[in-house]
Amino acid sequence: DIVMTQSPDSLAVSLGARATINCKSSQSVFLSSTNKNHLAWYQVKPGQPPKLLIYGASTRVSGVPDRFSGSGSGTDFSLTISSLQAEDVSLYYCQQYYNIPRTFGQGTKVEI
């Protein structure tokens, strides 16, 4: 199984400041047949299902604010919130969809 490791486990950021979450996979999730990194980011709020934010490591889902951005390739990835808003307080997870079983990072809690 591919192990996904996020850092930090939690971070406190001031309103309007930048927040960066890192995600490292135990093996490359770049799939040559699709020419894409098979890495997604989800936002999870209490009582709600996870919400897909980013796929292909850097493609933002339609409707997701452009303050959210993803970067990285191979085994090292990041999710950046450029200017933290109150509604961004949440848990964030990275996930590889390179193979089965799909695996997630342990989650990062973003607080103000």
Added chain:
Amino acid sequence: QVQLVQSGAEVRKPGASVKVSCKTSGYTFTDNFLHWVRQAPGQGLQYVGHIYPKTGDTHYAEKFQGRVTMTTDTSISTAYMDLTSLTYDDTAVFYCVRETWYYAHWGQGTQVTVSS
């Protein structure tokens, strides 16, 4: 639009079984894999397994092998997850997910509580 609507919360005693349903709409049910994901209290997201409705082929995570069975009824575009021999550690929210490589469409979740 794509919708996945799951059955309601369940409470079971240790050793019992639970069956969760996931009714889908807004897409061709047999075109996509249907995954199940667990979120236990204070824990992260965990892949439980998946089923391909067109063929009925399944794959289960090692942790759940022997205890989980996933099925579908293609006539009503509904998937089911049956989990047996429940323990307190199975207290969690279970989600069904339409898989298109990544997980864009989720059910609302079903709370399963194991309590004596």
